[in-house]
Amino acid sequence: MFKKLKIKHDKLKLSDLNNTLLLLTIIFLIISSYFLNNIWLAIIIYLFIYDLYIHSKNKITSFLTYISGILLIAFLFLNLTNLNILQFNFNKYLFLTLKILLVLDYIIIILKEIKNKKIKYLKGKKKKYTFKELRKRKIDSLKKRNKVLIDNYLEEENINLKSNYAKLINDNLDYLTKNDLENYIQIEYLRFYKNKNNNKSFDRFGVFFLSIHVIILLLCLLVR
Numbered sequence: 001m002f003k004k005l006k007i008k009h010d011k012l013k014l015s016d017l018n019n020t021l022l023l024l025t026i027i028f029l030i031i032s033s034y035f036l037n038n039i040w041l042a043i044i045i046y047l048f049i050y051d052l053y054i055h056s057k058n059k060i061t062s063f064l065t066y067i068s069g070i071l072l073i074a075f076l077f078l079n080l081t082n083l084n085i086l087q088f089n090f091n092k093y094l095f096l097t098l099k100i101l102l103v104l105d106y107i108i109i110i111l112k113e114i115k116n117k118k119i120k121y122l123k124g125k126k127k128k129y130t131f132k133e134l135r136k137r138k139i140d141s142l143k144k145r146n147k148v149l150i151d152n153y154l155e156e157e158n159i160n161l162k163s164n165y166a167k168l169i170n171d172n173l174d175y176l177t178k179n180d181l182e183n184y185i186q187i188e189y190l191r192f193y194k195n196k197n198n199n200k201s202f203d204r205f206g207v208f209f210l211s212i213h214v215i216i217l218l219l220c221l222l223v224r
Contacts, residue, residue, distance in 0.1 A: 014056065014113040014209075021206050022110050028213035029106050033099045035220040039072075039079055042098060045216060046072055049106050056109045064105035071098045138184060143177045 014022065029045075036042060046068060053065045075094050150169055153159075159166050 014052065014110070017113075017206055017209060019114050021210060022114055025210060025213045026107055026110055028210075028217055030103055032213070032217045032220045033103050035217075036099055037095075038220075038223050039076055039095075041216075041219055041223055042072060042095070042102070043076075044219075045102060048212065048216070049102060049109070052109050053105065056112055058108075058112065061105055061108055061112070064101050064108065068098060068101045068105060071101065139177060139181050142180045142184070143173065146173055146176050146180065 032045070036045070050065060050069070053061050071094060075091060075098060078091055078094070150173060154161060154166055154169065
């Protein structure tokens, strides 16, 4: 049973969720952190963010996640031992710093997932292109490719380049390129709409993910 749950858990990806829903969860977590005053709820939130971090690692999130963990342990230790060494309320500011780091960590994780999503854009070598930009760029490469194919065909068949047959074939270059471009765009649009349909805001995973944030918010409001 546990093994099946782990397999399902490992298959879940934030990139499968709609951007609007991901941004909505940021708002939920910010509000939750504002009302958060319980160390045990902070541990639950940290473990939740840590689980997301495991699937979305980078240098910044690694730093924030581990620093948050250290502050969490430090606050828990000070809270349990009741060491009032300093005159001002050190625990209060330590807990505030912890909450800020947790929120920053979560925001960066979510924004990283949104940035990496391939829904409305196709990746180029140096930048991302919209379909309109892609269409303009692709026609030149297709035309060059077809020109090479035509030249190779004429050379292999020993066809006179000044003959009417060679002229007819070259005249069809634009027509062939246009057909190839339309086929290419149709394939990419099918992929686009498939990704768009698979990226619904409120599928089961979306509802489950949003429910976690709602539960965390309610706990932060009720458990003080």
